[in-house]
Amino acid sequence: MAQRMESEPDSESEALPERRETLWLLALSPMLWMLYFLVSYATAAIWCAKVVGRDGSLEGARIAIGVYTVLTLVGIGIVTWRGFRKHSFGTATVPHDFDTPADRHRFLGFATVLLGGLSVVATLYVALAIVFIGSCT
Amino acid sequence: MMPADAQSDDDRADRARQKAQEARLSKPWVTPRGWRYWSAVNNSEVGRWYTATSFLFFLFAGVLALLMRTQLAVPENDFLSAGTYNQIFTLHGSVMMFLFGVPIFEAFSIMILPQMLGARDLPFPRLSAYGYWSFLIGGVFVCGSIFFGVAPEGGWFMYPPLTTTYQEGLGADIWLLGLSFIEVASLAAAVELIVGVLKTRPPGMRINLIPLYAWYILVVAGMILFAFPPLIAGDLLFELERAFDWPFFDPARGGDPLLWQHLFWIFGHPEVYIIFLPAIALVAMIVPTFAQRPIIGYSWIVLAAVGTGFISFGLWVHHMYTTGLPNVSLAFFSAASEAVAIPTGVQLFCFLATAVAGRFVRSVPMLFVTGALAIFVLGGLTGVMVAIAPFDFQAHDTYFVVAHLHYVLIGGMLFPVAAGLYYFYPMATGKLLAQKPGYWAFWLMFFGFNVTFLPMHLTGLLGMPRRVFTYPADIGFDVLNLTSSIGAFIFAAGVVVLVLEVVRPKTKQPYAKRNPWGAGTLEWLGEMPGKPWGIRSIPSIKGRYPLWDQPNLMQDVDAGRFYLPDAEEGKRETLITTTIDADPIQCLRVPGPTFVTLWAAIFTGGAFIFATYKWYFAAGISAVLALVTVLIWLWTGTAKIPEKRSKEAGLGVTLPLYASGSTSVGWWAMFITMIGDMSAFASLIFGYFFFWTVHEDFPPDPASGPGLFWPLIAVGLLLGAWLLTVLARCWNRHDRPMAFHVGLGLAVLLNVAGTMALLAGPYLSGLDPTRHVYPATVWVLVLWAVIHFGVGLVMQLYCIARRWAGRMSADHDIDIQNVALYWHFMAITAVLTVAVIAGFPMVA
Missing domain, CATH: 1.20.210.10 (Cytochrome c oxidase-like, subunit I domain)
Incomplete structure (x- = not known):
């Protein structure tokens, strides 16, 4: 990690790409994970209860959950990339604790990247369930 | 350079100004004494x-x-x-x-x-x-x-x-x-x-x-x-x-x-x-x-x-x-x-x-x-x-x-x-x-x-x-x-x-020095012992550890050199700022001591406690008293129209004393409460679909359900009530009192009719909630919605009364803004309830 800058150029804040910032981007990756988790759980539960029965194969649900996994990872990837762009705006580095709009912008970006990373790991963990389990038993 | 005696004159004047500010500030924030102490509401x-x-x-x-x-x-x-x-x-x-x-x-x-x-x-x-x-x-x-x-x-x-x-x-x-x-x-x-x-x-x-x-x-x-x-x-x-x-x-x-x-x-x-x-x-x-x-x-x-x-x-x-x-x-x-x-x-x-x-x-x-x-x-x-x-x-x-x-x-x-x-x-x-x-x-x-x-x-x-x-x-x-x-x-x-x-009694023990642990965050700005007003003036912050990062912060705060150092109008006030960048946007008047909250809690408690013993009549009376107390609390203590539009908040910043819509704290509170409300509603819907996954025959047969006719009538009427409530908010904004009153009055009627129609579905089709879990699940969704429309009815009537009493105007419209927000969620409740109880049996 680069050495932290002690001061930052004044002109940076003038060129901030967004005028209004919200907390939504920060929470988007874990929200995508949560949606993925619930939809995967519901798919498996309905598949086993309504489609193949408790002794049936999970094959169809596995394909569906595999597709969900890819879509979720792509979604989290896009959010994380946007976060990274915000984090690397200008020249200042972490811990992003200046009292400026630019550092607030970078902080939100950095936190988005971190949450994106956690969401990717959590998604892969959940996806492992369908790698190892092939039936509704 | 200023002569020494002129400087000391200035110092004296500054100290006198600070003393006067402190005296004015302490009045509204004083803690009640004696038995009235229990009416305190200060944090x-x-x-x-x-x-x-x-x-x-x-x-x-x-x-x-x-x-x-x-x-x-x-x-x-x-x-x-x-x-x-x-x-x-x-x-x-x-x-x-x-x-x-x-x-x-x-x-x-x-x-x-x-x-x-x-x-x-x-x-x-x-x-x-x-x-x-x-x-x-x-x-x-x-x-x-x-x-x-x-x-x-x-x-x-x-x-x-x-x-x-x-x-x-x-x-x-x-x-x-x-x-x-x-x-x-x-x-x-x-x-x-x-x-x-x-x-x-x-x-x-x-x-x-x-x-x-x-x-x-x-x-x-x-x-x-x-x-x-x-x-x-x-x-x-x-x-x-x-x-x-x-x-x-x-x-x-x-x-x-x-x-x-x-x-x-x-x-x-x-x-x-x-x-x-x-x-x-x-x-x-x-x-x-x-x-x-x-x-x-x-x-x-x-x-x-x-x-x-x-x-x-x-x-x-x-x-x-x-x-x-x-x-x-x-x-x-x-x-x-x-x-x-x-x-x-x-x-x-x-x-x-x-x-x-x-x-x-x-x-x-x-x-x-x-x-x-x-x-x-x-x-x-x-x-x-x-x-x-x-x-x-x-x-x-x-x-x-x-x-x-x-x-x-x-x-x-x-x-x-x-x-x-x-x-x-x-x-x-x-x-x-x-x-x-x-x-x-x-x-x-x-x-x-x-x-x-x-x-x-x-x-x-x-x-x-x-x-x-x-x-x-x-x-x-x-x-x-x-x-x-x-x-x-x-x-x-x-x-x-x-x-x-x-x-252990500590009367003989001396007070601790200020910021006794040498911390960097704002809670340690206060004097020992703390003053009822909390903070002498609200500072401008430049870092995560202001007491470490900003030299002289404590002295400047104490000298009233920041925001709201005074209470000229004798009111309890605090600053409202924006969510991301904390720019000041409003000077909020916060309410003072009252016993109304204690009474409201006693009556609410009564409604729950009497119900435990199945004394439903007493519980009902208690619930009505709780409602009346809450209405008194709201009527006398919230959305007050200030005596002037704005005030000087310090450091050359002038802030409005009243805000409505998404900039007001009340709107945020309503929004957040309704998110919680929606998650309870979602849990009930989850219950319906849970039973669908565990049963072969749930819902058993469309004919035994609430049917399509009454639920569709209900959702139409209730969406009408929602639309009119939202329109009433606009008419109030444009200062058209007649349109406002007629519109909201009509919304009340549509709300009542819609609620009756919603009840008519399961009632007329003879669904008995004690017979099987299916009618019970339909009934609980309907009851949940009906209670919410009842609350929505009280809110609509409240807004009509507020405007009549001159406590709400075109510019001072917190009440109708918040009620319209509540009704957005009621529209969702109406649509989802009907979609589940009448729509799902069609597709299942």
């Missing part, structure tokens, strides 16, 4: 009462634990009967979770959050007071039941059919209604704290600079909004079954006890984190102070708080591994349970790094923090073990789980709270607690805790089930249980030392 008073009360409940539940340990000290003991033992362990768990674990965080936050944010008070002080009184009444009611031998005895998670079929008496009703009442108080605190963190920060405190405590509180209050409502929905179903025989959990009539387990644990697992995160937030404030350096990894801790908040909602089934769900479902929850260890670990490493990189000043708070981390890590490791389904199959419902949950909760919550008590005590009282009793308390508690709970891992692995009132001799449990019992009393001795130090 420092309510926070102190709240903290003291939840500690009393903690001590009560602790005594219950000692009774249990006495009973279990030797095999085949008859110190307690089986029935009493059941009541005691149920109450111990319920009180620790509902009356200590969650409320202590609300209590601490109400007390310290405004100070931390440099605010004079939270935006809704009367709501905090109402929450406190509700908590006190509900808590005393639930705890008191044990003295009459009627306490609940089904364990803190009240599983049916044990509690519906096999246990007589009022116990379960006391649990359901008493704790539902307290959950309402928790939701009120959540709304207060979210708006507090987002809107009452000092200017300059951008989102990247807020104290980590505030981040945690934001996350936890958000979690409450999604975690508590499923339990409230579950309580509703449960009480309908107990009181009116609606068979939600009765398999003979299509019900399923597993639905309760789902709803309980959708609440119950996040609740563990709702307890843990605020305690860890205290650690995040304490560690930098005693390391004398900024926290390492601020963003990483934000990651941990937010990440844990989300992932903790994907863990609930790990309490249900042995209920026979498909393995793949167990695997999903096992995966999420392992994933949550990552953010949990990240924050612990940040604390360790900060402590190691800094100076590490030895002190009692830091000792408790160190003990907390050691104990919690052990609990976390057994947590990773029980999150793995095959291991849990073996350890489920044994003392291994008891050991695990106590390591997590005592390490993750009680020890940090003890650290917080020592750390924040001077802020609340102006006096320091003595070090020596603190060390004694810590070592007794730490040693006693481990002697009690470490052997329990082994007791559990040897096969001793939890919740048994005794055990036979010579099967390997004797020595382990005796050790645990001895440890429990050592642990209790430590708690006693701590309590004695806290309550």
Whole structure:
């Protein structure tokens, strides 16, 4: 990690790409994970209860959950990339604790990247369930 | 250069100006005296009462634990009967979770959050007071039941059919209604704290600079909004079954006890984190102070708080591994349970790094923090073990789980709270607690805790089930249980030392110096003892640790050189700022002392408590009185039209005194409340679809349902009521009183007609809710919606009356703005209710 800058150029804040910032981007990756988790759980539960029965194969649900996994990872990837762009705006580095709009912008970006990373790991963990389990038993 | 005498004249004038400001400022903020003291609503008073009360409940539940340990000290003991033992362990768990674990965080936050944010008070002080009184009444009611031998005895998670079929008496009703009442108080605190963190920060405190405590509180209050409502929905179903025989959990009539387990644990697992995160937030404030350096990894801790908040909602089934769900479902929850260890670990490493990189000043708070981390890590490791389904199959419902949950909760919550008590005590009282009793308390508690709970891992692995009132001799449990019992009393001795130090009279002890720990955050700006106004002037912030980063901050604040240094109009005021960048946007007038909140809590409590005894008439009267009291409270105390549009707030900034719509705190409170409301509604809908997955024939046949005709009429009329309410808001804005009154009047009529039509569907098709779970589920959705439209009706009538009385105008329209917002959610409620009860049978 680069050495932290002690001061930052004044002109940076003038060129901030967004005028209004919200907390939504920060929470988007874990929200995508949560949606993925619930939809995967519901798919498996309905598949086993309504489609193949408790002794049936999970094959169809596995394909569906595999597709969900890819879509979720792509979604989290896009959010994380946007976060990274915000984090690397200008020249200042972490811990992003200046009292400026630019550092607030970078902080939100950095936190988005971190949450994106956690969401990717959590998604892969959940996806492992369908790698190892092939039936509704 | 100015001559010396002219300079001293200026100084004198400046001091005189400051004195005059302080005199004016102290008037509106004065704490009531005598019996009127109990009408106080200020955050420092309510926070102190709240903290003291939840500690009393903690001590009560602790005594219950000692009774249990006495009973279990030797095999085949008859110190307690089986029935009493059941009541005691149920109450111990319920009180620790509902009356200590969650409320202590609300209590601490109400007390310290405004100070931390440099605010004079939270935006809704009367709501905090109402929450406190509700908590006190509900808590005393639930705890008191044990003295009459009627306490609940089904364990803190009240599983049916044990509690519906096999246990007589009022116990379960006391649990359901008493704790539902307290959950309402928790939701009120959540709304207060979210708006507090987002809107009452000092200017300059951008989102990247807020104290980590505030981040945690934001996350936890958000979690409450999604975690508590499923339990409230579950309580509703449960009480309908107990009181009116609606068979939600009765398999003979299509019900399923597993639905309760789902709803309980959708609440119950996040609740563990709702307890843990605020305690860890205290650690995040304490560690930098005693390391004398900024926290390492601020963003990483934000990651941990937010990440844990989300992932903790994907863990609930790990309490249900042995209920026979498909393995793949167990695997999903096992995966999420392992994933949550990552953010949990990240924050612990940040604390360790900060402590190691800094100076590490030895002190009692830091000792408790160190003990907390050691104990919690052990609990976390057994947590990773029980999150793995095959291991849990073996350890489920044994003392291994008891050991695990106590390591997590005592390490993750009680020890940090003890650290917080020592750390924040001077802020609340102006006096320091003595070090020596603190060390004694810590070592007794730490040693006693481990002697009690470490052997329990082994007791559990040897096969001793939890919740048994005794055990036979010579099967390997004797020595382990005796050790645990001895440890429990050592642990209790430590708690006693701590309590004695806290309550020891300190009249002769001098006040602590200001900022006694040399901390960097704003809560330590206050004088010792603190002034009722909280902060002399609201500063402009430039860093995460303003007291370290900004030289002369304390002097400038004291001299009134920042915002709102004066109270020219004699009102209680605080600053409202924007959510991301904390730019000042409003000077908010906050209400002062009143008894109306106490009365509102008494009547609300009456409605719940009378219902426990099935005295429905008295409960109804009490509910009506509660409604009337709340209306008086709103009418006289909220959305007041100020005497002028704006005022000079200091530093050349002029701010409006009134704001409505999305810039007002009331709008935010309504929005946040309705998010919680929607999650309760979603839980009921989840119930409907849960029954669909477990039954071949649910809904049984479209002909037996509420049909299409009446529900469609209902949704049409109710959407009309919504549209007219929204239009009435616009007509009011454009100052067209006639259109406003006619429009809203028509909305009232459409609302009433729509509600009747909604009831007509299941009523005219003869759905009997006691016959089978299908009609019961349809009826509960309809009733939920009808109650909400009833509340919406009161709101519409209230707005008509406000405009008539001249308390609402085109520019001062908080009431109709908030009511229109409520009706947006009513439109969603109407559409979803009808889509489920009338639409789903068509596609199923």
